[in-house]
Amino acid sequence: MVSLQDISKLIATIKSVSRYDFEDYSEKSFQRRVEKILMDNRINVTALIEKIKTNKDFLEKVVKDITVNTTELFRDPEIWTTLKHRILPRYKNNKSIFIWHSGCSSGQEVYSMLILLNEMGLFDKAKVFATDLNTDMLELAKKGVFRYRFNLGYFDNFDKVLRENPYNFEEKIDVPYSKYFDIDKAKDSITMKQFLRDKPIYRKHDLVNDKNIFYSKFDIIFCRNVIIYFNNKLQNKIIELFSNNLYKDGYLVLGAHESILGPVANSFERTKGLYKKKSF
Amino acid sequence: MLYKAVMIGGSAGSFQVVTKILASLPKNYPLPVFLCLHRLKHVRSGFVEALSIKAQLPVEEPNDKDHIKAGKIYLAPANYHMYIELGNKISLSTEEPINHSRPSIDLSFISAAYTYKNKMVGIILSGANKDGAYGLKKVKDSGGLTIVQDPKECQVKTMTTASMKLTQVDHVFSTNQIIDFLLKLN
Numbered sequence: 001m002v003s004l005q006d007i008s009k010l011i012a013t014i015k016s017v018s019r020y021d022f023e024d025y026s027e028k029s030f031q032r033r034v035e036k037i038l039m040d041n042r043i044n045v046t047a048l049i050e051k052i053k054t055n056k057d058f059l060e061k062v063v064k065d066i067t068v069n070t071t072e073l074f075r076d077p078e079i080w081t082t083l084k085h086r087i088l089p090r091y092k093n094n095k096s097i098f099i100w101h102s103g104c105s106s107g108q109e110v111y112s113m114l115i116l117l118n119e120m121g122l123f124d125k126a127k128v129f130a131t132d133l134n135t136d137m138l139e140l141a142k143k144g145v146f147r148y149r150f151n152l153g154y155f156d157n158f159d160k161v162l163r164e165n166p167y168n169f170e171e172k173i174d175v176p177y178s179k180y181f182d183i184d185k186a187k188d189s190i191t192m193k194q195f196l197r198d199k200p201i202y203r204k205h206d207l208v209n210d211k212n213i214f215y216s217k218f219d220i221i222f223c224r225n226v227i228i229y230f231n232n233k234l235q236n237k238i239i240e241l242f243s244n245n246l247y248k249d250g251y252l253v254l255g256a257h258e259s260i261l262g263p264v265a266n267s268f269e270r271t272k273g274l275y276k277k278k279s280f
Numbered sequence: 281m282l283y284k285a286v287m288i289g290g291s292a293g294s295f296q297v298v299t300k301i302l303a304s305l306p307k308n309y310p311l312p313v314f315l316c317l318h319r320l321k322h323v324r325s326g327f328v329e330a331l332s333i334k335a336q337l338p339v340e341e342p343n344d345k346d347h348i349k350a351g352k353i354y355l356a357p358a359n360y361h362m363y364i365e366l367g368n369k370i371s372l373s374t375e376e377p378i379n380h381s382r383p384s385i386d387l388s389f390i391s392a393a394y395t396y397k398n399k400m401v402g403i404i405l406s407g408a409n410k411d412g413a414y415g416l417k418k419v420k421d422s423g424g425l426t427i428v429q430d431p432k433e434c435q436v437k438t439m440t441t442a443s444m445k446l447t448q449v450d451h452v453f454s455t456n457q458i459i460d461f462l463l464k465l466n
C-alpha cells in the first residue's frame with residue numbers, strides 16, 4: 001500500500017506543477033486510485049512523482065486516471081421518477097429552465113435529464129450546461145455513444161422511469177427507445193439522437209478551483225457521486241457555491257448516498273431525496 | 281476496550297446467518313458493526329428493511345462521510361464501495377466493481393485494517409467468490425483478529441476456503457460460536 005507520506009508528496013508535486021489540487025480529496029479512494037495508476041503503469045511512487053515533474057502530458061493523464069468516471073443512464077431510477085412526477089411539472093409556466101450538471105462524466109446523467117425534459121414538454125425552454133474535470137469524459141459525452149451489452153441495465157432504468165408511473169400503477173406509457181437513441185447490437189452500441197447531442201454546452205470545470213463559469217444562476221444543479229470523493233471541508237465549500245448559484249426554490253440533486261453536513265445545510269430543505277434552496 | 285469495530289463479509293447466501301447474528305446482538309452493543317455483503321443483481325433495495333426486522337440495533341446504509349457510532353450496524357449500500365476513513369468516518373466510492381463485486385469486501389476490509397489496525401475483528405461468512413480473502417489477510421497482517429465461518433456449515437464455500445488458504449485465521453467458528461464470541465466483546 002502506498003504510504004500517506006508518499007500520497008502527500010504526490011499531491012504536493014502535482015500542486016507545484018499545475019493548478020490541480022487533490023489535497024481535500026477523500027483519502028481512501030485517492031490512495032486506491034494512485035495504487036491503480038502505479039500498477040497500470042508498472043512504476044513506483046518515486047518514479048511517478050519524478051515523471052509528473054517533467055512530463056506535462058503524463059501529468060494530465062494521471063489526473064484523468066485519478067478521477068472515477070462510472071455512471072449510468074437514469075442511475076437510481078427513483079430520483080428520476082420523483083423529478084418527473086413531482087418536480088419538473090412546477091416549471092410548466094416558466095419561460096426558461098437553467099440546468100447545470102456538475103461532474104457529468106461521460107454524459108449519461110445529462111442524456112437522462114434531456115429525455116425527461118422532452119417527455120415533459122420542457123425541452124425547448126431548457127438551457128443545459130454540463131461540466132467535468134476530465135476532458136476525455138466530456139468528449140465521450142458529446143459523442144453520445146455508449147456500449148450496449150455492458151449497459152443492459154440502462155433499459156431497466158429507462159423502463160422504470162419512463163414506462164411506469166408509481167403514482168398510478170394502471171398507467172402504462174409506451175415510450176419507444178428509438179425516440180431517443182439507436183441500438184446497434186452488431187456494433188455493440190447505443191447512440192443518442194442528434195437533437196439530444198446538440199443541446200448541452202459542455203465545458204471543462206474544476207470544482208476545487210473554479211467558481212460558476214456560466215453567466216447565470218440555475219433552477220436545478222446536479223452534482224451526483226462527485227463530492228463523495230472530497231473531504232468535508234471541500235464538500236461544504238462546493239455546496240456553498242451551489243447554494244449561491246441556485247435561484248430560490250431551486251433544486252440541488254445529489255447522489256443517493258450523499259448529504260449536506262455543514263452549516264450550509266440550513267440553506268436547504270430536504271424533500272423527496274432532493275435539496276431545495278430555501279427562500280429567504 | 282480491546283476492539284473498536286467488527287466487520288463482516290459475505291454474499292447474498294449468508295443472509296440468514298447474518299440475520300441470526302444481528303438478532304443476537306443486544307441494544308447498546310459497544311462496537312460499530314460493518315456489513316459488506318454481495319447482493320443478487322436486481323435486488324438492490326429491501327435489504328436494510330429485512331435485516332432491521334430481526335436486529336435490535338439500528339441498521340442503516342450509511343451516507344458518505346457519516347460519523348461512525350458504536351451500537352450501529354452499517355450495511356455497505358448497493359453499488360457503492362464502503363471505506364473506513366481515519367477520523368472515524370465512512371466514505372463511499374462508485375469505482376468499478378472488483379472481482380465483479382460492488383461493494384467489494386476486500387476494499388472495505390483493507391481500509392478498516394488500515395484504520396483500526398489491531399483493534400478490529402474481521403469475519404468472513406459463506407460466499408460464492410474469492411472477494412474478502414485478501415481483505416481478511418490485511419486485517420491479520422495489521423494485527424486484527426480474524427474469524428471464518430466453518431466451511432462445513434456453508435452452502436457455498438468459495439469465500440471461506442479462499443480466506444483460509446491465504447491467511448492463518450485465528451478462529452474457524454460455527455454461527456453459534458461467532459455469536460458467543462461477539463457477545464463476549466460486550
Ligand SMILES: C[S@@+](CC[C@H](N)C(=O)[O-])C[C@H]1O[C@@H](n2cnc3c(N)ncnc32)[C@H](O)[C@@H]1O
Nearest residue numbers: 067068071103105133134206207208224225226
Ligand atoms: C462517479 S462520476 C459521476 C457521474 C454522474 N454525475 C453520475 O452520478 O452518474 C464523478 C465525476 O466527477 C468528476 N470530478 C472529479 N473531481 C472533479 C473536480 N475537481 N471538478 C469537477 N469534476 C470532478 C470526475 O471526473 C467524474 O467524471
